[in-house]
Amino acid sequence: xxxGRKFAAFLFDMDGTVINSxxxxxxxxxQWAHRQGLDVAKFLPTIHGVRAIxxxxxxxxxxxxxxREADALLKAEAAxxxxxxxxxxxxxxxxxxxxxxxxIVTSAPRELALLRMKAAGIPVPSVLVAAEDVTFGKxxxxxxxxxxxRLGVDARDCLVFEDAxxxxxxxxxxxxxxxxxxxxxxxxxxxxxxxxxxxxTVSIAVxxxxxxxxxxxxxxxxx
Numbered sequence: 001x002x003x004g005r006k007f008a009a010f011l012f013d014m015d016g017t018v019i020n021s022x023x024x025x026x027x028x029x030x031q032w033a034h035r036q037g038l039d040v041a042k043f044l045p046t047i048h049g050v051r052a053i054x055x056x057x058x059x060x061x062x063x064x065x066x067x068r069e070a071d072a073l074l075k076a077e078a079a080x081x082x083x084x085x086x087x088x089x090x091x092x093x094x095x096x097x098x099x100x101x102x103x104i105v106t107s108a109p110r111e112l113a114l115l116r117m118k119a120a121g122i123p124v125p126s127v128l129v130a131a132e133d134v135t136f137g138k139x140x141x142x143x144x145x146x147x148x149x150r151l152g153v154d155a156r157d158c159l160v161f162e163d164a165x166x167x168x169x170x171x172x173x174x175x176x177x178x179x180x181x182x183x184x185x186x187x188x189x190x191x192x193x194x195x196x197x198x199x200x201t202v203s204i205a206v207x208x209x210x211x212x213x214x215x216x217x218x219x220x221x222x223x
């Protein structure tokens with residue numbers, strides 16, 4: 001697992017990576033998709049890891065304003081926090097990190113991100129990059145580059161924790177190393193990157209310069 005490598009900082013996606021909000025998100029999006037006459041079962045897998053405005057925009061639905069609809073969805077998601085909980089081991093793992101060496105980089109709007117982190121008991125980092133902070137969302141690398149910049153490091157020296165293909169592509173494009181979190185997948189995501197299903201399987205060591213090494217605690221699933 002990244003043998004002999006140390007990282008300047010860790011960058012975490014939020015939904016599906018440090019919290020499990022799938023049930024809440026899919027409840028809201030399923031209602032929206034039904035109103036639009038979409039095939040709900042086919043549509044729902046496309047919402048994860050991508051900003052709402054881009055998910056709606058690429059549908060090119062006649063008479064649908066992506067900005068207005070994304071705003072309405074934000075309000076609906078902010079009102080539905082039932083069943084949101086942390087990924088196993090995430091709270092303790094984040095708490096073990098030097099505060100100045102990690103950030104959350106999410107496709108969710110800041111308001112929703114803060115509500116979901118509070119609901120899941122996830123600590124709010126000093127650096128939070130949200131949907132409104134970038135012009136182009138994942139799979140563009142802008143968000144991870146911005147997260148690294150705000151921490152004062154280079155994205156190429158970071159380890160990104162992700163669960164969705166769009167986020168993995170964004171991390172790769174930013175030049176970062178990638179750890180895939182399979183905690184919320186019914187079937188393990190096919191990836192060339194190292195993958196884990198729980199933060200209980202990993203720990204860290206911090207050197208005198210503040211760089212972080214990742215260590216396996218138990219068996220790690222490598223895909």
